[in-house]
Amino acid sequence: MPWSREQLENRRKFLRYLAASPLLASSSLFAGSLRGWMGPSLSAFGIGDTFKPGDLISSPEQALDVMEFEAVARKTLAPAHWGYLATGVDDDATVQANHEGFSKVQIRSRRLVNVEEVDSSVRLFGTIWETPVFLCPVSAMKAFHPEGEAGVARAARAKHHLQILSTAASCSVEEVTAARGGPVWQQLYPTNDWEVGKAIIRRAEAGGAPVLVLTVDLQNNTNRETLFRSRRYDDRECSNCHESGFKGYAARKPMFDGLDVSKVTGLHDAAMNWTFVDRLRDTTKMKLLIKGLVTREDAQLAVQHGADGIIVSNHGGRAEETLRSTIESLPEVVDGVKGKIPVLLDGGVRRGTDIFKALALGATAVGIGRPYAWGLASFGQSGVEAVLSILRRELQLIMREAGTPSIDDITKSFVVTHC
Numbered sequence: 001m002p003w004s005r006e007q008l009e010n011r012r013k014f015l016r017y018l019a020a021s022p023l024l025a026s027s028s029l030f031a032g033s034l035r036g037w038m039g040p041s042l043s044a045f046g047i048g049d050t051f052k053p054g055d056l057i058s059s060p061e062q063a064l065d066v067m068e069f070e071a072v073a074r075k076t077l078a079p080a081h082w083g084y085l086a087t088g089v090d091d092d093a094t095v096q097a098n099h100e101g102f103s104k105v106q107i108r109s110r111r112l113v114n115v116e117e118v119d120s121s122v123r124l125f126g127t128i129w130e131t132p133v134f135l136c137p138v139s140a141m142k143a144f145h146p147e148g149e150a151g152v153a154r155a156a157r158a159k160h161h162l163q164i165l166s167t168a169a170s171c172s173v174e175e176v177t178a179a180r181g182g183p184v185w186q187q188l189y190p191t192n193d194w195e196v197g198k199a200i201i202r203r204a205e206a207g208g209a210p211v212l213v214l215t216v217d218l219q220n221n222t223n224r225e226t227l228f229r230s231r232r233y234d235d236r237e238c239s240n241c242h243e244s245g246f247k248g249y250a251a252r253k254p255m256f257d258g259l260d261v262s263k264v265t266g267l268h269d270a271a272m273n274w275t276f277v278d279r280l281r282d283t284t285k286m287k288l289l290i291k292g293l294v295t296r297e298d299a300q301l302a303v304q305h306g307a308d309g310i311i312v313s314n315h316g317g318r319a320e321e322t323l324r325s326t327i328e329s330l331p332e333v334v335d336g337v338k339g340k341i342p343v344l345l346d347g348g349v350r351r352g353t354d355i356f357k358a359l360a361l362g363a364t365a366v367g368i369g370r371p372y373a374w375g376l377a378s379f380g381q382s383g384v385e386a387v388l389s390i391l392r393r394e395l396q397l398i399m400r401e402a403g404t405p406s407i408d409d410i411t412k413s414f415v416v417t418h419c
Ligand SMILES: Cc1cc2nc3c(=O)[nH]c(=O)nc-3n(C[C@H](O)[C@H](O)[C@H](O)COP(=O)(O)O)c2cc1C
Pocket: 084, 085, 086, 098, 136, 137, 138, 139, 166, 167, 168, 187, 215, 291, 313, 314, 315, 316, 317, 318, 346, 347, 348, 349, 367, 368, 369, 370, 371
């Protein structure tokens, strides 16, 4: 049963009271989760308003951290679109664990190191990027802003970032490549029809994508309760996301244009196994990354089956409720690959210090999903640019403070883990 207006108002007052408590304000862990907790259940659904008008930023330049965009996005988006972006699975506890995992890692700063010049650049498959921060594949971005993935690409171009495009994007790889002014990496949901998956690969190749990212952590029909709950508050027609059946779905996803999807039952293939990876390996000359691995065993198998890289990811807590953060999974994956291929990470990254910690524990690059979607939802391209600028500034700040003038200097000795 949805809450009554009076119940919501009482809850809102109670949460404000809690948030104002100096005791809780001093606990960064709880303050963070409370901040996240207050919003979606109230203002996101247009029922209450958690923030006073002055609490929300009105331009990207005002933002002090990336979380400020979450508040604006929550306020801006239609309830079901917000629900789609925010949702995890079950109790959203893995979404929370991803972020909180970083608080179990502490930084050991060194002093008296010359940090006049700080260089945050990294090399990935022969390309040098100014920072290790990449934009994860996030589907259906026109649900967040009319500019969609093309707006993200213009921001990635302006700020010189690597962008990975989702198979389920609302802009085509050609449009996004043009907006990016250069190739993007293509993420692959192969579907259960090999011919459809292969056609998407060929199109990405023709679009110049140098890297294919196979996502392996998601099955169809995940239990996204926050999304389902948000729909109770949003019965508006939205042709962008409410048509049923795969045919209707594919009709709105440009990467399926012109493909025969009559045999497709879903984006994901429950029968996918390592033989599928071998077949994929033999099908394309693009570099092949596997996204969604979290164990040493799978990391070793990925190396054996010819993967060129791994993204440690749990789909931003949207796949299954493991309660295990990606930053806690990273060390065993790094251990599994034994330096043979690069290991990237995403999930819960919200601060430059989070990026620093992931690099220290062996990641070559670090991805963000929701933060740039919040930026896009809030202000379009300029919001994404601001999110990227904030993370770059924060990373360079901690590099200076910790005494690590280059990314190579950020080693395991700069962190203590309490996982
Ligand atoms: C709304 C949304 C849509 C996503 N769509 C995709 C997708 O199409 N393909 C994919 O591999 N991952 C997808 N992801 C997962 C992200 O690539 C990434 O793993 C995750 O968002 C990182 O966690 P973060 O949101 O905490 O930064 C999606 C995530 C969100 C929030």
